[in-house]
Amino acid sequence: MLKKITVINGPNLNLLGSRKPEVYGNTSLDEIVSSLRKRAAELGYTIAAVQTNAEGAYVNAVQSAADDSVGLIVNAAAYSHTSVAIRDALENLKIPVVEVHLSNIYAREDFRHHSYISAVASGVIAGFGPLSYYLALEALAEILKHS
Numbered sequence: 001m002l003k004k005i006t007v008i009n010g011p012n013l014n015l016l017g018s019r020k021p022e023v024y025g026n027t028s029l030d031e032i033v034s035s036l037r038k039r040a041a042e043l044g045y046t047i048a049a050v051q052t053n054a055e056g057a058y059v060n061a062v063q064s065a066a067d068d069s070v071g072l073i074v075n076a077a078a079y080s081h082t083s084v085a086i087r088d089a090l091e092n093l094k095i096p097v098v099e100v101h102l103s104n105i106y107a108r109e110d111f112r113h114h115s116y117i118s119a120v121a122s123g124v125i126a127g128f129g130p131l132s133y134y135l136a137l138e139a140l141a142e143i144l145k146h147s
């Protein structure tokens with residue numbers, strides 16, 4: 001059986017494609033996930049994709065991933081900048097976590113410059129649009145190869 005990588009997307013990312021395309025691009029979340037699935041299969045993984053607009057549901061998804069996944073790709077969206085609860089859930093994991101952002105959060109408003117997630121992630125990829133997710137997958141596969 002292929003090993004599972006879980007990708008958890010936070011609030012408003014269900015609107016990708018139509019939400020602020022000048023910042024987030026024209027690609028929908030479904031399109032991003034299907035491309036990820038193709039690449040993951042080549043690398044020997046399967047992708048479970050979760051999207052939620054609710055903080056508690058995000059925490060639940062992180063906790064569930066601990067049971068059945070070998071790694072996590074997380075875009076907590078706005079919760080990256082506010083949620084100690086999501087940070088604490090991620091900190092408790094024994095599997096590697098890669099944080100992604102479509103936009104370059106450091107080139108945007110000050111309140112986006114700090115992420116609670118970054119300190120508990122193996123690494124952060126931001127600013128490459130949908131490519132951020134693919135790079136995160138490559139990074140995670142590399143980490144998993146050596147762990």
Ligand code: DQA
Pocket residue numbers: 011012013075076077078079080100101102103104105112
């Ligand atoms: C985001 C950046 C966040 O600041 C923002 O709240 C999002 C998306 C990104 O992927 O660029 O919703 O995480």
